[in-house]
Amino acid sequence: xxSLSHLSDAKKERRIVFILLSAxxxxxxxxxxxxxxxxxxxxxxxxxFKGNYSVESLVLYEIRLPRTLLALIIGASLGISGAALQxxxxxxxxxxGVIGVSASAALGAVIVxxxxxxxxxxxxxxxxxxxxxxxxxxxLYTLTGKNSSILTLILAGVAISSLAGxxxxxxxxxxxNPYASLEIFFWLMGSLSDRSFIHVWLILPTTLIGWWLMLSxxxxxxxxxxxxxxxxxxxxxxxxxxxKIIIGVALSVGAAVSVSGGIGFIGLIVxxxxxxxxxFKPGSLLVISGxxxxxxxxxxxxxxxxxxxxxxxxxxxxxxxxxxPFFLHLILKARREWAS
Numbered sequence: 001x002x003s004l005s006h007l008s009d010a011k012k013e014r015r016i017v018f019i020l021l022s023a024x025x026x027x028x029x030x031x032x033x034x035x036x037x038x039x040x041x042x043x044x045x046x047x048x049f050k051g052n053y054s055v056e057s058l059v060l061y062e063i064r065l066p067r068t069l070l071a072l073i074i075g076a077s078l079g080i081s082g083a084a085l086q087x088x089x090x091x092x093x094x095x096x097g098v099i100g101v102s103a104s105a106a107l108g109a110v111i112v113x114x115x116x117x118x119x120x121x122x123x124x125x126x127x128x129x130x131x132x133x134x135x136x137x138x139x140l141y142t143l144t145g146k147n148s149s150i151l152t153l154i155l156a157g158v159a160i161s162s163l164a165g166x167x168x169x170x171x172x173x174x175x176x177n178p179y180a181s182l183e184i185f186f187w188l189m190g191s192l193s194d195r196s197f198i199h200v201w202l203i204l205p206t207t208l209i210g211w212w213l214m215l216s217x218x219x220x221x222x223x224x225x226x227x228x229x230x231x232x233x234x235x236x237x238x239x240x241x242x243x244k245i246i247i248g249v250a251l252s253v254g255a256a257v258s259v260s261g262g263i264g265f266i267g268l269i270v271x272x273x274x275x276x277x278x279x280f281k282p283g284s285l286l287v288i289s290g291x292x293x294x295x296x297x298x299x300x301x302x303x304x305x306x307x308x309x310x311x312x313x314x315x316x317x318x319x320x321x322x323x324x325p326f327f328l329h330l331i332l333k334a335r336r337e338w339a340s
Contacts, residue, residue, distance in 0.1 A: 012277050012278070012279075013277065013278055013284060013288065016274065016277045016278075016288055017287070017288060017291065020288065020291040020292055020295055021291065023295050024072070024291060024294055024295050024298070027295060027298040027299055027302065028068060028072070028298065029041070030302055031064065031067070031068040031071065031298055031301065031302050032060065032064050032065065032068055034064075034302050034305045034306060035059070035063075035064060035305060037055075037056065037059055039056050039059060039060055039064070040056065041060065043056065044056045044057040044059075044060040044061075045057075045060070048060070048061050062196060062197075063196075065197075066195055066196050066197045066199065066200050067192050067193070067195055067301070068298070068301075069200050070192050070195050070199060070200060070203075070259060070260065071192055071294070071297045071298045071300075071301045072294045072297075072298060073200070073203065073204070073207055073256070073294075074192075074256040074259070074260050074263065074297060075266060075293040075294040075295070075296060075297025075298060076211070076290040076291070076293050076294040077207055077210065077211070077252035077253060077255070077256045077290075077293070078096060078253065078256065078263065078266035078267045078270075078293050078297070079266060079267060079270045079271070079289040079290045079291070079292055079293020079294065079296075080211060080214050080215070080252065080286050080287075080289055080290040080293065081096050081101075081210075081214070081248075081249045081252055081253050081267050082094070082095045082096060082266065082267020082268055082270060082271050082289060082293075083267070083270070083271040083282065083285045083286050083289035083290075084214040084217065084221070084245045084248065084249060084286060085099070085101075085137075085245070085249060085267070086271055086282065087221035087224065087225065087245075087282030087283070087285070087286075088221065088224070088241070088242060088245045088246075089141075089144065089153065090224070090225070091153050092271075092272065092330065092334070093153060093154065093268070093327075093330060093331070093334070094153060095264075095265065095267040095268035096133075096249065096253045096264075096267050097262070097263075097264030097265055097266075097267065097268070097323075098154070098157050098264070098265075098268055098327065099136075099140050099153065099156065099157035099160065099161075100136050100140065100156075100157045100158075100159075100160030100161040100163075100164060101133050101136045101137055101140070101160075101249065101250075101253050102133075102253060102257055102262055102263070102264055103136070103160070103161040103164035103165055103168070103262070104132040104133055104135060104136030104160060104161075104164045105129040105130070105132045105133035105136070105250075105253055105254045105256075105257035105258065106129070106132070106164070106168060106188055106257050106261065106262050107132045107164040107167050107168050107171075108128035108129050108130070108131045108132025108133070108135075108254065108258075109125055109128045109129040109132070109257060109258045110128075110168050110171050110172075110184055110188075111128055111132075111171065112124045112125050112127075112128035112129075112258075113125075113171075113183075113184055113187075114171045114175065114184075123202070125202070125258045125259075126202055126203055126206055126254065126255045126258040126259070128254075128258065129253075129254035129255060129256075129257045129258030130206060130250055130251055130254030130255060130258075131254070132164070132254060132257075133249065133250040133251075133253045133254035133257070134246070134247065134250035134254065136160050136164070136250075137246045137249055137250055138246060139160055140153075140156055140157065140160060141242065141246065143156040143159075143160075144156050154331075168188070171184070172184060172185060186314070187261045188261050188262050188316075189261060189262065189314035189316045189317055190260055190261040190262045190263040190264075190314055190315050190316020190317070190319070191260065191261060191312075191314050191315055191316070192260055192301050192315060193312060195259065195260075199259045202255075202258075202259065203255035203256065203258065203259050206251045206252070206254070206255045207251065207252050207255045207256070209248075209251055210247070210248040210249070210250070210251030210252030210253075210255070211248070211252060211290070212248075213244045213245070213247055213248030213251070214244065214245055214248035214249065214252070214286060215286055215287065216244060217241050217244045217245055217248070217283075218283030218284070218286055219236075219283055220236045220237075220238075220241040220244075220283075221241070221282040221283040221286075222281050222282060222283035222284070223236045224236065224238070224241065224282070225280075225281070225282050260315075260316075261314075261316060262316045263297070263315060263316045263319055264316065264319055264320055264323055265319050265320060265322065265323020265324070265326065265327065266293050266296055266297055266319060266323075267289075267293065268323060268326070268327060268330075269296065269322070269323055269326050270289045270292040270293050270296060271285055271289050272326075272330065273292070274288050274289060274292055297315075297319075300315055300318050300319055300322075301315055303318060304318055
């Protein structure tokens with residue numbers, strides 16, 4: 001019976017992976033087509049390969065392709081990080097934005113902005129974001145401890161986010177240049193516009209290392225879902241497992257925030273929607289959450305480009321408008337379950 005159940009779960013996983021990959025391919029093409037200029041993608045790609053840089057090929061290569069790749073990479077990072085944190089903390093409300101990781105990564109990047117290090121040293125921006133995210137995850141794990149309640153997690157996350165937000169506001173308030181202050185303010189809202197391949201290459205190495213660390217913890221997360229004692233009896237080193245996830249989340253989320261600014265709730269929504277499709281196994285959820293995170297952020301980025309607004313809506317604003325009501329729904333659901 002268990003063997004049949006395992007086969008059924010594996011079949012569902014393969015099906016959902018196929019659906020997500022198909023959706024990702026369609027959205028990737030739609031993203032390359034979306035904008036004020038209608039592009040012929042095939043002709044533009046031919047021009048790029050031949051070295052004939054027409055207006056269409058330049059728009060594709062310099063603007064739309066890096067933006068699409070960044071949406072894919074950052075969405076996948078947020079999805080995997082949310083699933084990994086929920087598995088490590090065994091708490092369904094853990095998410096980089098909700099628990100203060102994104103805000104702390106933004107603070108690290110703002111400090112780099114503030115002291116002008118980003119212009120002198122290009123890697124300073126992602127390193128600042130990674131340092132802020134790493135500090136937040138370590139602080140969260142220290143504050144909440146093991147088997148923390150939802151209330152403890154939310155309070156710790158609110159405290160970390162509030163502190164990071166206050167320090168960011170202080171940096172904005174003390175900024176000697178009002179234009180720099182305004183630039184930081186708009187950057188904090190989250191956006192993928194005006195990004196280039198420089199940003200893609202900037203975050204790719206640390207992001208890939210972060211993904212590898214989190215994905216290498218899949219078996220350990222599955223064992224941890226049965227309890228710490230059971231996981232240890234199965235040979236899982238919990239200290240190593242936690243370090244892999246903490247460093248992995250810090251690397252991937254820190255790098256993502258350093259380029260895109262604050263984009264929240266992707267890591268909260270995606271694992272919740274997909275958890276039933278993987279038999280509630282946290283390890284199996286990581287890859288699927290990465291694919292779904294890429295799909296969701298790519299769809300959100302296409303939406304902000306197509307909305308008939310005078311100025312392009314910031315993508316972080318759109319994800320917050322979707323994610324905040326979803327978060328409240330989860331809190332009310334958890335409250336009803338606790339009351340019963």
